[in-house]
Amino acid sequence: MKQAVIFDMDGVLVDTESFYFKRRMKFFDDLKIEPATRKIEDFIGSTNGMIWERLVPDDDEKRNILKEEYSKYCKEHEVCFQEILNPSVKEVIRELKDRNLKIAIASSSERKEILRMVEECGIASCIDFVISGEECVQSKPDPEIYIRAIKALELLETEVLAVEDSALGIRAAKAAGVTVAALEPRDYYIDQSEADCKVNDLIEIISEI
Template identity: 65%
Template sequence: MKKAVIFDMDGVLAYTENFYFKRRMNFFDELKIEPTTRKIQDFIGLSSNMIWEMLIPKDEKKRELFKEKYLKYSKEHKINFLEVLNPSTKEVFSKLKEKNIKIAIASSSGKQDILRMVKECELDNYINFMISGEECKKSKPDPEIYIKTVKALDLLSTEVLVVEDSTLGIRSGKSAGLMVGALVPKDYYMDQSEADFQINDLIEVINMISLEKFKG
């Protein structure tokens, strides 16, 4: 049995991707500016810097100006994490804690967003470690965030399972030498071919960690 599960946040613990995508598109619509892409898949798993480099690729000054405006806009249009929390998250966390399996969150989201999600959804008592992409030198698909998390949990790579959804997140976990399960998105397609297995509901994690072939 694995001794820890590391979860990505967006698209795994909380279905935030659609909200963030729509908020971003509304922001551009209000400014009457056409973004470089209107495909949600193009944004999944990217850090904030990567998103803005994609949206405004050639003009750094313009990019920073828009980022500043969007920061204000996002504060005026905050996400309600309770509304987008994966319905299985609390049950999964509770069952993992019962089995004395450590729980960590490793997300490209900003640390304040991670902390707010955890607090608003009352997940504090379940989590052993949290890390944001802001605390790493390199973003996913670089393995840094997962290497740091495994080290903080004081475990071997064979004792850890990662749950991701995005192509970049899956690659990050695999590059760190970890077993990665992919939660299949309900509203859009995501290439998850590099994952070790796929699940359709987060609750499936409970059974997967107990399987003989997944033992550390």
Template identity: 45%
Template sequence: MVRAVLFDMDGVLVDTEWFYNRRRCAYLEEHGFVFDEIPDLSGSNETAIWEFFVPDDPVRREELRLGYRDYQKAHPVPYGELLNQDTKPVMEELHGRGVLQAIASSSYRSLINELVEIADVANVLDYTVSGHECSAFKPDPEIYLRAMGQLGVEPGECLVIEDSPLGIEAGKRSGARVLALKPHEGVHLDQSGADMVIDSLWDILDELG
């Protein structure tokens, strides 16, 4: 029986992956980068992303990474526009059925809190955790194991809802059953490692058992 559902955030609760890819490239273009096409780094973490763009110059890499923090503040995520409209009603339905819920995201704590506020789901969430509060990012399963520990559930009692290959691997390594939400149009992700690919968050309800 499923006692808890653990949600990734980006690409699951809010369709941000395509926005992140484009915003990042717009910033880098201002610093001399040229792109024939926008690299799709959906589901990756901050360290891996900047190593991808600047593999051989750690000083330059850090300068760009820190500069991007200010660029992000000047170009915030329009969460209200990108919010998955199924997020609140599905979470409310799960809460009504007594299912525990958590958000386990590689995003910063401030962004998780912002999404929770905009989606208006604080009253149905039992726990949230950021990858920046863990010792390792996905695909390490720590973030999901930590959420399970806080909720008092076993991996076999959990569904993990993910979209990216790294997140799917983290969920599987935690011992949970993993459902992959089909990505936003224009985002290409290998979801073959998931137990099932779902078209909508509503499909979670069919897997409660």
């Protein structure tokens, strides 16, 4: 019997993966610079540092300059989380709370963005624990983020269900000993073969608890 669900944020609770990808490509297009890759699959589940190493792999100085410029660009083109909230999120959270399950978020995104998301989407009061990749020494697929979340929830690994979308996130949760449900993306392909099960809609995780 599961006692908690740990959600990844990007691509699971909110469809930020597509938004962020389009924003990055527009940034490079505006500067008339060609990034090293234009495949969205190359960025799914990655940390900010990993993403920039893929965009500008061989020039540290150029990468740092562009990264700083992009930070300013993002403030002018900020994501509205309410507009890209997964339609099933509130129903799923309500059902989990009715069953007295704990809810956590373990995401590679910055903590301030996770907290902004839960506030904007009106689900902050339902979240028992939040951990960001920037708070961890190691990034996904290392299991650190899940190990720390499980410890904070004061549960056993077998009592937790993780909901992920990326191969890196799935691998991190599995390495921590957690059962993983993978939410299949609609607009691109991700290898989710390491997950215990796949769902097309978040509401389907209820049957896995």
